Amino acid sequence: xxxxxxxxxxxxxxxxxxxxxxxxxxxxxxxxxxxxxxxxxxxxxxxxxxxxxxxxxxxxxxxxxxxxxxxxxxxxxxxxxxxxxxxxxxxxxxxxxxxxxxxxxxxxxxxxxxxxxxxxxxxxxxxxxxxxxxxxxxxxxxxxxxxxxxxxxxxxxxxxxxxxxxxxxxxxxxxxxxxxxxxxxxxxxxxxxxxxxxxxxxxxxxxxxxxxxxxxxxxxxxxxxxxxxxxxxxxxxxxxxxxxxxxxxxxxxxxxxxxxxxxxxxxxxxxxxxxxxxxxxxxxxxxxxxxxxxxxxxxxxxxxxxxxxxxxxxxxxxxxxxxxxxxxxxxxxxxxxxxxxxxxxxxxxxxxxxxxxxxxxxxxxxxxxxxxxxxxxxxxxxxxxxxxxxxxxxxxxxxxxxxxxxxxxxxxxxxxxxxxxxxxxxx
Numbered sequence: 001x002x003x004x005x006x007x008x009x010x011x012x013x014x015x016x017x018x019x020x021x022x023x024x025x026x027x028x029x030x031x032x033x034x035x036x037x038x039x040x041x042x043x044x045x046x047x048x049x050x051x052x053x054x055x056x057x058x059x060x061x062x063x064x065x066x067x068x069x070x071x072x073x074x075x076x077x078x079x080x081x082x083x084x085x086x087x088x089x090x091x092x093x094x095x096x097x098x099x100x101x102x103x104x105x106x107x108x109x110x111x112x113x114x115x116x117x118x119x120x121x122x123x124x125x126x127x128x129x130x131x132x133x134x135x136x137x138x139x140x141x142x143x144x145x146x147x148x149x150x151x152x153x154x155x156x157x158x159x160x161x162x163x164x165x166x167x168x169x170x171x172x173x174x175x176x177x178x179x180x181x182x183x184x185x186x187x188x189x190x191x192x193x194x195x196x197x198x199x200x201x202x203x204x205x206x207x208x209x210x211x212x213x214x215x216x217x218x219x220x221x222x223x224x225x226x227x228x229x230x231x232x233x234x235x236x237x238x239x240x241x242x243x244x245x246x247x248x249x250x251x252x253x254x255x256x257x258x259x260x261x262x263x264x265x266x267x268x269x270x271x272x273x274x275x276x277x278x279x280x281x282x283x284x285x286x287x288x289x290x291x292x293x294x295x296x297x298x299x300x301x302x303x304x305x306x307x308x309x310x311x312x313x314x315x316x317x318x319x320x321x322x323x324x325x326x327x328x329x330x331x332x333x334x335x336x337x338x339x340x341x342x343x344x345x346x347x348x349x350x351x352x353x354x355x356x357x358x359x360x361x362x363x364x365x366x367x368x369x370x371x372x373x374x375x376x377x378x379x380x381x382x383x384x385x386x387x388x389x390x391x392x393x394x395x396x397x398x399x400x401x402x403x404x405x406x407x408x409x410x411x412x413x414x415x416x417x418x419x420x421x422x423x424x425x426x427x
Contacts, residue, residue, distance in 0.1 A: 082343035082344075082345050082417070082418040082419075082420075083343065083415060083416060083417055083418065084340045084341065084342070084343055084394065084416040084417070084418050085340070085341055085343065086336050086337070086340060086408060086409075086416055087336070087337045088126060088334040088335070088336060088337070088409065089214050089215060089216060089334060089335045089336065089337055090126070090127040090128065090129070090212050090214065090215040090216070091121070091126050091127070091128045091129075091215055091216045091217075091218065091330050091334055092128075092129050092131065092210075092211050092212060092215040092216070092217050092218070093121070093128065093129070093130050093131070093217075093218045093220065093326075093330060094130075094131040094133065094186075094217065094218070094219045094220070095110070095114070095130065095131065095132050095133065095134070095220045095222065096133045096134065096177055096182045096185075096186060096219070096220065096221050096222065096223075097110055097132070097133070097134035097152050097177060097222045097223075098134075098177050098178075098179050098182065098222060098223035098224065098225065099134060099135045099149045099150050099151060099152075099176055099177050099178075100149075100150070100178075100179045100224070100225075101141075101148060101149075101150060102224055102291070102292075103150060103222070103223070103224060104150050105315065105316075106222050106224075106270070106312060107150055107151075107152055107222075109316065109319040110152055110154075110222060111152060111153060111154060111155070113319055113320075113323050114130070114132075114154050114158060115154070115155065115156075115157065115158045116323065117323040117326070117327055118130055118158045118169065118170075120323070120324065120327040121327050121330055121331070124327075124331045124410075126330070126331065126334060127215075128169060128330075129169050129170070129171070129210060129211075129212070129215070130158060130169060130170050130171075131170075131171050131172070131173070131207055131210055131211070132152060132154060132170070132171070132172040132173070133172075133173050133175050133177060133182075133185070133186060133189065133204065133207070134151065134152040134172070134174075134175060134177050135149055135150075135151040135152065135174055135175065135176045135177065136151055136152065136153060136164050136172045136174035137151035137153060137164070137174075138153050138162075138163050138164055140153075144176055144201075145201070149176055151174075152164075152172075154170065154172070158170045159172075171207060171210040173189055173204040173205045173206070173207040174204055174205060175189055175202070175203065175204030176201070176202070178202070179223060179224070179225035179292070180225050180226065180227060180228045181202065181227070181228065182221060182223060182227055183227045183228075183229040183233075183234045183297070184202075184227075184228070184229055184242060184244070184247075184249060185202055185204070186219075186234075187234070187237070187249050187250055187252070187253070188202065188203070188242075188247060188248070188249055188250070189203060189204045189205075189206075189207065190207065190208050190250065190253075191208070191249075191250035192206050192208075193247070193248040193249060193250050194247060194248045195242070195245070195246070195247025195248060196247060196248075200247075202247065211261065213259070213260075213261060214337075216264060216265075216266075216330075216333055216334050216335050217261070217262050217264075217265040217266070218265070218266045218267075218268065218307075218326070218329065218330050218333070219265060219266070219267045219268070219301075220267075220268045220269060220270075220326060221267070221268075221269035221270075221271060221295075221298055221301075222269070222270055222271070222312075223269075223271050223272075223295065223298075223312075224271065224272045224291035224292055224293070224312055225272070225291070225292045225293045225295070226272075226292075226293035226294065226295045226296055226297055226298070227295075227297040227298065228244055229297065230297055230300070231297055231300040231301050231304055233252060234252055234253065234297075234301070235252045235253055235254040236251075236252045236254060236255060237249060237250075237251060237252040237255075238251060238252075238255075239251040239255070239257075253265065264333070264335060265305060266305050266306060266307045266329055266330075266333050267298075267301035267302055267304070267305045267307045268302060268307035268308045268309060268325075268326050268329060269295070269298045269301070269302055269307070269309050269310075270309065270310040270311070270312050270318060270319075270322050271291075271294075271295035271298050271309070271312055272290070272291030272292070272293055272294050272295050272311075272312050272313070273294050273295050273298070273299055273309065273311060274290075274294060274311065274313070275294075279294060279296045279299040279300075280294055280296060281294055282294040283311040283312065283313035283314070284313055285313045285315075286313075286315070290313075291312060291313065306329075306333070307329060308322070308325040308326055308328075308329050310322035310325070331410050332409070332410055332411060334409065334410070335405050336401070336404055336405050336408055336409060338395060338396040338398075338400075338401035338404070339386065339393045339394075339395050339396075340393055340394045340395075340396070340416065341392065341393055342355070342391060342392060342393060342394055342418065343418050345418075345420050350420060351420075351421075352385065352391050353423065353424055354420060354421055354422055354423060354424065355370075355394075355418065355419075355420060355424055356368070356370065356419065356422070356424050356425050357370075357383045357394055357396075357400075357416075357418075358416075358417050358419070359400070359403060359404055359407055359408070359414060359416070360407070360413075360414050360415050360416075360417065361407035361408065361412060361413040361414020361415065362407055362414070366403070367425055368381055368382055368383050368396070368397075368400050368425075369381075369382045369383075369425050369426060369427035370382065370383060370384065370424045370425060370426050370427065371383070371384050371397065371427050372384060372388075373388070374395070374397070376427065377397035377398060377399070378397075378399075378427075379399055380399065380427075381396075381397045381399035381400035381403065382396075382397045382400060382427055383395060383396050383397060383400060384397075394418075404416070
């Protein structure tokens with residue numbers, strides 16, 4: 001089986017099957033260089049951070065196109081092979097930081113490290129935004145309801161000014177994040193439901209407008225307690241009265257009403273877990289004390305979405321590796337855009353009836369069939385032109401886009417080729 005050389009950022013390929021009756025001619029293969037859109041995201045994770053990995057797409061081959069059996073990429077009709085440039089979609093990273101007194105050391109670490117974290121994401125050429133859900137103030141503590149609360153104030157350059165103001169890539173909703181209610185406050189302030197609006201004790205400024213529909217979402221929790229809300233409720237709550245009080249919550253983040261805003265989200269956290277085997281075990285601080293809870297809900301979320309985590313009890317030593325691991329996970333899970341510019345080969349003008357699309361990087365190369373338009377997409381995938389009369393892009397059907405994202409991208413083996421000169425494989 002023939003393979004193209006791997007690129008710094010692999011791509012998706014368009015393959016042209018042989019046109020019947022075409023004269024035999026020599027094959028010239030050229031490969032365009034695709035610049036890396038997401039290089040390494042910093043140092044190793046060390047021993048303090050656990051990466052849970054993500055789910056694969058095993059068994060998809062054959063459903064998303066044709067295997068390479070019986071098709072010869074070097075057939076005489078092929079005139080050139082190019083690599084289609086691929087683009088990674090933006091990433092939105094949402095941090096939730098508990099404002100309890102017991103979180104003072106963690107708040108200091110977030111304040112000191114978030115700029116370096118953002119720079120690490122930026123060094124991978126990703127279009128990123130950071131949202132902070134936590135009480136904001138340049139002075140600490142802040143007295144709320146007769147109790148001291150400890151805010152987060154991110155300095156420039158991520159923040160817009162020295163008073164922890166918003167910046168071009170940073171937005172903070174000042175929410176007094178309570179130790180057992182972060183997931184409720186996430187949902188409530190996202191939708192601005194009753195009880196979670198500015199001026200409400202659990203509320204904060206609107207922040208949904210800062211999220212981009214196409215961006216991959218990463219959610220990060222920093223706490224020493226456990227959420228009252230379960231993973232299932234956070235994702236699929238039907239909406240209505242909060243089960244624990246009189247406030248109102250919107251549907252969970254995976255409810256269809258959000259139109260896929262949190263599809264493929266990753267949840268990571270630094271919290272009070274103490275065992276990789278038993279989620280009920282709490283970690284232990286150097287002084288032999290323990291946090292209030294092990295964070296069972298957060299373990300469910302991290303493991304269920306392929307996120308990374310670190311033990312809060314490890315103190316300052318945990319934070320550098322944790323920031324690095326979250327950044328690496330953000331880069332690794334960034335999704336590809338499914339509209340790909342058609343590369344221009346050297347030589348004769350393009351005949352758009354003589355183009356096909358291949359996904360490489362799996363057990364077999366997958367040759368995607370061409371369909372007329374988006375309405376022709378089906379569970380077995382395919383591709384179509386953005387404009388059949390004057391094509392500039394190949395658009396992957398959703399199923400084929402899903403497959404491409406499992407094969408193509410940072411630290412993934414696949415690429416995207418374009419081969420010209422043979423009749424398109426039609427569905």
